[in-house]
Amino acid sequence: MAKIVIFGVNDLAELAHYYLTTDSEHQVVAFTVHQEYKTTDTFKGLPLIDFETINKIYPSTDYRLFAPMIGTKMNRLREKIYNEGKSKGYDFISYISSKATLFDNQIGDNCFILENNTIQPFTTIGNNVILWSGNHIGHHSIIKDHVFFTSHVVMSGHCVIESYCVIGVNATLRDGITIAEGSFIAMAASITKNTEEWGFYKGNPAVKSDRSTRDM
Structure with a gap:
């Protein structure tokens, strides 16, 4: 089991939260987006934090990321978030x-x-x-x-x-x-x-x- 922060607040993030909480042993603890897209402090009853400063609250030594984004720009937007997470030192889970x-x-x-x-x-x-x-x-x-x-x-x-x-x-x-x-x-x-x-x-x-x- 890992403690998971999900990237996003759209339908796929909501679906990821549902699947992970009902069909995995992982624990979803928070959501994250870039600061410019953050309009609230919570999502699905969990903290919503700035991706830019995620390491201050959920360090990569203790938490893992999941970024289930659609295929915008031929999947290059999802690749960008994936690479940003990796550059911050995070491992990503997969959901099957x-x-x-x-x-x-x-x-x-x-x-x-x-x-x-x-x-x-x-x-x-x-x-x-x-x-x-x-x-x-x-x-x-x-x-x-x-x-x-x-x-x-x-x-x-x-x-x-x-x-x-x-x-x-x-x-x-x-x-x-x-x-x-x-x-x-x-x-x-x-x-x-x-x-x-x-x-x-x-x-x-x-x-x-x-x-x-x-x-x-």
Whole structure:
């Protein structure tokens, strides 16, 4: 069990608080945001403190962080908070639902893996990854850092998901493909071949649009 400070006061922070308090042995003791976004001193009945001075009240020697943020700017905002926490000396926990199915998979820190995800054998997951509910994560695959899967994605075996990717609801990824860094896979897209870096893909079969994800 660890004492946890959750970053954020949005829906994901509220969900993280619920999951951690009902489906983990961790103890949530506070929330934190940057001072400019702080409009109150409490959230969910717990202290809300400035991220800039978090070490003064909740030192990294005794507390751990969790930052379950959405995929804003292709997960780069969540990466920024993750790196800031690391620079302050904090370790991050991961939350993995007791209702997810795993097979001794290697999973990094600050991951948020919700119910009904099936992660098949010999698949590894990096740091700062969100798998929303109900995804199929195929065998012998690699999901790298700072990735966001929405819900009901089917990822076949032997796939590689590079960093900074967002995979939309009901997307399908065929076996053996690589989703290149910064790819955005739209809702219900069917990916049948490797993508290109920072590309936006939609349709069935999916095609690359003229839109770049670098500015998203």
